[in-house]
Structures are given as C-alpha cells and as structure tokens.
Amino acid sequence: MPGPDTVTVSPSTQGRELAAGIVKFTRQSARRYKRSRSSWGERFVDAYSWGLGIGVSLTIAASFVLALRNEISDRASTANSIIRRQWLVLPEEVLWTSVTFAVLLVIANLARKLGPMTVNGAEGSWWLTLPIDRRPMVLPPFLRKVALTSAGSAIIYLPFSMVTVVDRAPVEHLLASLSFGAAGAIALVLAALQQLRLLPPRIGKATTAAVLLGCSVLPALSSSPWPTALVGAAAVGLLALVVPRAGQVRGEELVRGGAVAGHAGASLFMMDSNEVLRALGGGRKSVDGGRAARFYARPVDGPLRALIRADVVAFLRLNPPLMPPILWLAACIAMLLVEGGLPEFAQLAVIVIAGCATASGMGSVARKTALVPELDALLPLHPALVRISRTLMPCAAMALWMAILSGLLVLLGAADPWLIGVGALAGVGMGAGTLRAATKTPPDWTAPPVETPFGPVPRAQLGSLMRGLDVTILATIPLLVALYLGYVPWSVVIVQALFSAGVFLVVVVTRPKRI
Amino acid sequence: MGTVLEAEGLLVGYAGAPVCGEVSASVDAGEVLGVVGVNGAGKSTVARTIAGRQASLAGDVKVHGLLIDPDAVPFRRQVSAVFDDDLFFPSLTVREHLLLVARGHSLDDPEARVEEELDFFGLLGRSHAIPDALSSGQRRRLLLAAGLIRPSSLLILDEPEQRLDPRMRVALGERIAAHAKDGGAVVLVTHDPQLLLATASTCLVIDDEVQEFDPEQGASIIAGS
Known part of the structure; x- marks a missing residue:
C-alpha cells in the first residue's frame, strides 16, 4: 500500500538501540518466568532425554548408512536391476x-x-x-x-x-x-x-x-x-x-x-502429518474459484451426483499444481536409470516412496473436508457413499500416474505391457489410501506403550502415524512382485485387483474416528 | 485544528469483494468519529484498513496528508489502534507488557506512566499476573491500557466497550473525550449508544451505502438495530 508520497524514515542508531533493548527486555522477562517454573532437576531430565534420543537416533542412522554403503560397494553386477x-x-x-x-x-x-x-x-x-x-x-x-x-x-x-x-x-x-x-x-x-x-x-x-x-x-x-x-x-x-x-x-x-x-x-x-500439510498449504492464496465453474453449474439428478460433482470441482481447484507429480515421476525414473544400477530393493523402494509422496499430494480435498465432518453428515447419503465420492478423484489421478509410471517401466524393459494395467489397479488402492490418511486422528501421546517381546512399543501412536500409508504401501505389493519377477503372471493381476478392491472397500466402509 | 485522517473513496473487503459501500470521511484533531452499523456491516474491516492492518480494495487513506503505511516509523508513532486481538507474550506480566510499550515509545519515566495506567484500568492488583491468568475483561483492559499509554495523534478503537463493566465503560468514555480534547483524533467503532453520545462529534453509519449522521441519530440507529 505504500504510495508515491509515503514517507519512510530510515531508523536511527538510537532507534536500533531502543529496539535491541526492547527485545532484550522481552527475552529476559520470558527467561525469568520460565526459570521460575522449572527446577534444575526437570531441566537435567529434559537434557538427558534429548541427549539420549539424539544419541540413539544417530547410532541407528549410522549403522543403516554403513550397511547401505557396504551393500552398494559390494554390488558386483547389474544383473538384478528391474530394468x-x-x-x-x-x-x-x-x-x-x-x-x-x-x-x-x-x-x-x-x-x-x-x-x-x-x-x-x-x-x-x-x-x-x-x-x-x-x-x-x-x-x-x-x-x-x-x-x-x-x-x-x-x-x-x-x-x-x-x-x-x-x-x-x-x-x-x-x-x-x-x-x-x-x-x-x-x-x-x-x-x-x-x-x-x-x-x-x-x-x-x-x-x-x-x-x-x-x-x-x-x-x-x-x-x-x-x-x-x-x-x-x-x-x-x-x-x-x-x-x-x-x-x-x-x-x-x-x-x-x-x-x-x-x-x-x-x-x-505433535507428529500430525495432516496438520503439517495443512499448515504448509495454508499460505497458498491462488485458489482458482472460476476453474470448472461451468461443469459445476450444470444441473444434476440426486445428491450423490451433486456430491461427486462438488468433489471433482474441489479436487480441480484445491489440489497442488501438476508439477509435483511430474517431478516425482521424473525423479523415480532417473533413479532407476543410474549407471551401474541401484540394488534391486533400493529401486523398488524408490518406486514406493515416489508413489506415496504423489498420493499424499492428492489428498488436499480429503484433508480439508476431514476438518468439518458435520457438513458431510448433513447430506441425505450413507457415509460410505460420501467417502466413495471423496476417493474417486484421488483414485483416478493415482491410477493415471501409476499407469504412466508402469508404461515407462515397460518401455525400459521392466516387464510386459500387462504391467500398465497392474499399475493402474495399484493406483486405485493408493488413491483410496489418501482418504484413510486424511481422516486419521492425531497421535494420542497420553496412551501408554504396549509391552512386547522386543520391549515397550508405542503401538497406538505408531498406528496413528502409519494410518493411510499402510494401505497405500499394501496396494503396491503385487506391482512390486511383478517388477521383481520381470513379467506379469495372471495371478499377480488377480491379486492386484483383489488388493486394490479390498483397500478401496476398507477405506469407504470404515467409519473414521472423530478428529 | 488540522485534518488528521482522510479517507477518499475507500473500499474495504476480502478477496476482492467489498463488504460495504465506499467510505469517504475526514477526522480533524480534537474530533471523535463514531462508526456504527449492524453485525457484519464491515465496521471492523473499515477500522482495520484505516489502521493499515489490511489492504484496501480501492481508494486512499491518508494520515496527516500521507498515504498510510503500517511499516513506516512515523505512521507507527502517530497511530494507535486497539482491536480485539488476544495476543500476548505468554510469559510477560501485565506490567511488563505495558512497560514494553512505554519504553518502545520512549516515554519519560515509563514506570510512573505504567503505574498510572494500571491504576486507571484497575489492574494494579493483577500487575504481576501473566495475561493467561486474567479474566477476559481484564485482558481487554490491558489491551486498552497499551493503546492509551502511548502518545498518538490518531486513536483507532474497535468496539472498546466489549467485555467491560458499566463503570469502566463510563471511565473509558471520559478518557476518549479527554484524548480528543488534548488534540487527538479518534475513530471509535462501537455498539454502545452511551459511549457514542459521550464521545463522538460525528457518526458514520456503515452499510451498503455509508452515510454520515450526528451522534444522536447514530445512537438511535444503534438502538434500533
């Protein structure tokens, strides 16, 4: 809003000293208050917990890196590459x-x-x-x-x-x-x-x-x-x-x-991945309210068709631009093309990671609507029908993305052309996973860990963190088997269809917990 | 007395859509402009735009003849605005919040000025409390004290009577009138007819069409709405 006759005075040194004094005053007061509310013992326990956590994490990371390094340096040939x-x-x-x-x-x-x-x-x-x-x-x-x-x-x-x-x-x-x-x-x-x-x-x-x-x-x-x-x-x-x-x-x-x-x-x-994505997507101001307006304005018969149309339009308006899915596709293929070839398990992992990242980006509408489930409840429709409507676009988008990826893999000699169909089917399951991820509840950090033969495990928290990602990965397993085999047996096609249908049904039939 | 605030063809709103009609008004030093209207009419949006808290859709707002710029030091020195933003430092006490403002505006003897404001707003007994420990009305008093402790040639108050008890409302009205008498200009958004009558020299009714009335008419419009 500054106009041509706006005056901005350059701050003086005195003003800068005053500002530094204000900042110092605020920080000192805040520090004094915090000190008055925590004992040395509590501070020591905090420092100890942090130190221990960082030490354990670094040790695990270091051993993983060294194992991966040995695996890569030991690879003798490229015979095991999926392409x-x-x-x-x-x-x-x-x-x-x-x-x-x-x-x-x-x-x-x-x-x-x-x-x-x-x-x-x-x-x-x-x-x-x-x-x-x-x-x-x-x-x-x-x-x-x-x-x-x-x-x-x-x-x-x-x-x-x-x-x-x-x-x-x-x-x-x-x-x-x-x-x-x-x-x-x-x-x-x-x-x-x-x-x-x-x-x-x-x-x-x-x-x-x-x-x-x-x-x-x-x-x-x-x-x-x-x-x-x-x-x-x-x-x-x-x-x-x-x-x-x-x-x-x-x-x-x-x-x-x-x-x-x-x-x-x-x-x-709080390790709430949905909320992180909402926070990072919140700054985007350019929602094109005019996009697909004519399609939306057409008359429809019945509430289900009206809802599907609303979800299609919301998907087209709210989802991120095309660039991230294209970049993930390019990155995935580039990783597979590397000279000498990555180990086979690493190549499959790259495909899963790229697929999960792309699927996560397709969940904008589901994440936003998950905040106000009351709106969906107002519709004269069974909740499962509402969830079907919400998954249609992510499923279609992921089916297309996976079909393109599978097509490129076929061109690179990973398997026969049936892989494209298997990929599209896998995409349907992965798309359904976005709704499961979007409607997950934040981890309940007050729930106690569960005793297992391997020690106490925070099962409730892990379950919450993995919700959505679990079925997305599950839906890719038959595809990964086909890539591992290098061809597509009929059994894999059938199993893939069953997996994707199962994931889709689980997602639309399961009533999500209240956020 | 010179003109402090001038708004010409000002259009305010969100995402390109105006919330009320065009606002054209001016406030001279020593004047209090009351702004009234029904809920959702756009009063607070007008006040926020004048205070530089949000961009206008069209038109100009000038303070002392210069287009407003909330990032310019002279604007920040001259304009004090109190909105219903309950944003406080979670670990600073009531006294420390006011001291921060007093020091930031380079007041002489800031501690004494803080004591005066704490006394006026009835917060002396709670001066060492952090804002979270205050009642809603006390937090409102703290915000008003922060807006009034500092010098300003334009004071913008958005429904300052909210959450205040009747006695405090009367005292606030006297304080606003005194600010104007000392040569300050005031923009007062209010739903309180008594406060309007006690302070305002003119009144702007915000609606699809923005009109200027005298305070008595404004008060009856509030009572009617």
Missing part, C-alpha cells in the same frame, strides 16, 4: 547432483513458506506497532535459522556423500558436507531475499534456482578445498546483502511467515 541393463545410462554424478539440487530447492521453498524472517503472534502485536527499527527483532532469530540450516544440511549430507561416492577419502566427505552446509545457508538467504522483494517475484525465483543449480555442483568437486571456500564466500556475501535490510521486510509478511511456521512447528511437534 534392462542397456538403459542404465545416467551417469551417477548427474543423478546425485540433480538430487542435491532438488534438496536445495526444497530448502529454499520451505524457507520461503515459513518466512524465513518471522515474528510470532504476540511479537507481531506488541513489537511491530512500536515506532522503532525492526532489525533487532527479526535478525537474531533469522541468523539462528541460517546457522541451524547450515549445520543440519552439513550433517545430513555426510551420510549421503558416504553412500553415493564410496571411494572418497574422509577429508573429501567432510569438505563435501561443508560445501552442502554452506549451500543450505545460501538457499535460506535467497528465500530471505525473495521476502525482501529486492527483485520481482518471478525473477527472484529464477535467480534462486540458478544460484542453487551452481551450488549443487560444488559438493561433488570435493577433491580440493576451493569449492567449499567459494560456496562459503558466496553465503557470507549474500548474508552481507540481507543483514542490513532485515528491518525492511514488511510487517504483514513477517506475521504471515510466523503464523505458518508456528502452525507447522506445533503440528510437527
């Missing part, structure tokens, strides 16, 4: 660089959704209305995020480097990780630059993609330290561009980022 050997043409370096680029893009996009410069609700109300420089309010948390992203990226890249390039020396792995850590920081800082609107949005996004493409090549060149130095210098340079301008991010944008980050953070803490 024909002649198609294993994609140089490993290209694939891993593409993966690195994709991860950096994800970091930048996620950072942009979550801010990255933010204030929470109370800060928005009490700090942003004060006539003082906002830089001391937003800069320290932003710098913390940069440092954490950088450290986290470096730690995550280390096992990736060890698994994907087995002949690297330890120092080279370290340098590659440091390069990726700096690239992660760059992704975050580029998101902040978009927030500052120094460039028009489209140019900002294109610049981010171009810079990150350059960054994604550097970790692979870890035989000398200069790529690490280069990417580190670029990170510092970009930070030097952002830091002096941190106070210029518009208040509305700071509050928006804070709201999304707060919602997503709380959902993640």
